[in-house]
Amino acid sequence: MKTAEFLHENEKVVRSVIAEAKDAKDVPSKGAVKQAVAARKAEERAKRAEAEAASLRARDQEKAVKEHPKVVREYLDAARSYRDTLKLAVASKLKGMFSPESRAFIRRLHDEIRKLMQSMEE
Numbered sequence: 347m348k349t350a351e352f353l354h355e356n357e358k359v360v361r362s363v364i365a366e367a368k369d370a371k372d373v374p375s376k377g378a379v380k381q382a383v384a385a386r387k388a389e390e391r392a393k394r395a396e397a398e399a400a401s402l403r404a405r406d407q408e409k410a411v412k413e414h415p416k417v418v419r420e421y422l423d424a425a426r427s428y429r430d431t432l433k434l435a436v437a438s439k440l441k442g443m444f445s446p447e448s449r450a451f452i453r454r455l456h457d458e459i460r461k462l463m464q465s466m467e468e
Contacts, residue, residue, distance in 0.1 A: 356383050 359382045367378070411417065438444065444452070 359383050359386060
């Protein structure tokens with residue numbers, strides 16, 4: 347009776363296993379149905395876990411924003427400081443003060459900053 351209930355509860359999976367077996371000219375088995383059901387349940391658990399993790403990340407980010415009300419002023423101060431430092435760095439680069447090794451690191455850092463700045467403007 348358990349087998350009949352199991353197959354009835356997972357009718358869509360049974361049909362897909364039968365179709366796959368038919369395409370492969372094979373005989374469908376109860377084990378194949380059990381494996382397909384287990385795989386489907388694992389996918390559903392993974393989707394739920396990912397959705398829950400995304401929800402937690404969003405909640406944590408929202409909480410961080412609420413706990414840090416001076417973020418705009420601090421961001422503007424940091425942006426001004428970065429701008430001034432960048433002017434000095436450009437002048438230093440023109441005089442050859444940056445090593446070749448540091449250029450790759452700086453490019454990577456600038457790419458990360460650009461991505462963040464673009465997301466800020468969207």
